[in-house]
Amino acid sequence: MLKDFEKHCQSTHLSSICTKLVDLSTLAFSVNNGNIPKWESAIIDIERNKPGTVSFKHPYISIDTNIKSDEVTQSLKKLMPWRKGPYQIGDLNLDSEWRGDMKWDRLKDSIKPLQGKTVLDVGSGNGYFTYLMAMQGAEIAIGVEPFLLFNYQFQAIRTLISNPPNAYVLPLKLEKVPQESLFDTVFSMGVLYHQKDHMLHLQQLKDVMQDGGELILETLIINQKHGDQIILEDRYARMRNVWCLPSTDTLHLWLEQAGFKNIKLIDVTKTTPEEQRATHWIGDNTQSIKDFLDPNDENLTIEGLPAPKRAIFICQK
Numbered sequence: 001m002l003k004d005f006e007k008h009c010q011s012t013h014l015s016s017i018c019t020k021l022v023d024l025s026t027l028a029f030s031v032n033n034g035n036i037p038k039w040e041s042a043i044i045d046i047e048r049n050k051p052g053t054v055s056f057k058h059p060y061i062s063i064d065t066n067i068k069s070d071e072v073t074q075s076l077k078k079l080m081p082w083r084k085g086p087y088q089i090g091d092l093n094l095d096s097e098w099r100g101d102m103k104w105d106r107l108k109d110s111i112k113p114l115q116g117k118t119v120l121d122v123g124s125g126n127g128y129f130t131y132l133m134a135m136q137g138a139e140i141a142i143g144v145e146p147f148l149l150f151n152y153q154f155q156a157i158r159t160l161i162s163n164p165p166n167a168y169v170l171p172l173k174l175e176k177v178p179q180e181s182l183f184d185t186v187f188s189m190g191v192l193y194h195q196k197d198h199m200l201h202l203q204q205l206k207d208v209m210q211d212g213g214e215l216i217l218e219t220l221i222i223n224q225k226h227g228d229q230i231i232l233e234d235r236y237a238r239m240r241n242v243w244c245l246p247s248t249d250t251l252h253l254w255l256e257q258a259g260f261k262n263i264k265l266i267d268v269t270k271t272t273p274e275e276q277r278a279t280h281w282i283g284d285n286t287q288s289i290k291d292f293l294d295p296n297d298e299n300l301t302i303e304g305l306p307a308p309k310r311a312i313f314i315c316q317k
């Protein structure tokens with residue numbers, strides 16, 4: 001995959017950073033992680049199947065093949081939990097924890113067309129959205145995702161596609177992407193609240209964007225009645241690594257302070273059990289949003305904080 005990536009990347013206006021991205025990715029894949037043999041054996045098993053053509057058949061990224069579900073289910077289950085999707089592979093429904101299509105529907109008509117663009121998808125998970133970006137005609141869509149399992153999930157799906165879209169997922173944090181102003185469109189979805197320093201994240205996003213480039217920022221927010229922001233001291237909806245929940249006004253201000261222009265709030269949506277729920281594809285820990293909310297008040301998390309609500313902002317550098 002990295003060879004394909006490098007060749008393709010060199011043919012775009014990202015050519016000055018391709019070799020660096022490949023070197024850093026090779027290093028990241030060579031860490032000592034006891035799960036890698038299992039994940040690699042899953043990919044080898046999956047490679048035995050005949051790949052098929054890919055398209056978006058709402059809500060699925062769908063691969064049209066004769067593969068029967070029992071031929072790939074065991075290998076794909078070695079790569080659980082499948083958080084992002086859903087995917088359809090032949091007659092197999094890979095029903096992920098999240099209905100990614102619902103987020104995509106909220107933003108797809110508000111962004112500048114991706115046709116011919118260089119796109120960065122920060123915190124791409126297994127690349128569900130990165131694939132959709134490429135399928136919109138992006139010249140190249142690069143997902144960066146430090147969690148190695150999700151990189152293997154991306155590769156598993158790619159292995160099943162006969163003529164893969166211009167999408168790649170690399171095992172990197174945004175911090176590792178060379179700070180050159182190259183990308184036309186940058187997505188940061190579900191990532192800001194995981195950052196200890198939110199202003200640094202916004203600055204790093206801006207640094208990799210071309211002048212006039214577009215940022216799509218999606219993150220957890222709170223209603224203004226709860227204040228300007230909540231700084232988390234402990235867990236939020238059972239998640240350990242959530243640092244800060246701003247109101248939409250506060251987030252607008254942060255974007256302004258980071259130097260973004262034409263800042264528009266395009267959506268605020270409460271996360272529902274329709275969008276996030278336990279499925280057979282998330283493995284042994286079958287808890288999902290309904291287990292993270294107060295059983296007596298769906299407006300509160302189990303910790304008594306406002307229940308998850310997400311905003312999408314679009315702005316320009």
Ligand SMILES: C[S@@+](CC[C@H](N)C(=O)[O-])C[C@H]1O[C@@H](n2cnc3c(N)ncnc32)[C@H](O)[C@@H]1O
Pocket residue numbers: 084098122123124125144145146147150172173174175188189190191194
């Ligand atoms: C909640 S998931 C969101 C996935 C997807 N973007 C979405 O909107 O559904 C956040 C992902 O961001 C990744 N992540 C966290 N910090 C990151 C960073 N500094 N650079 C790149 N990815 C990061 C995590 O590993 C995780 O997979």
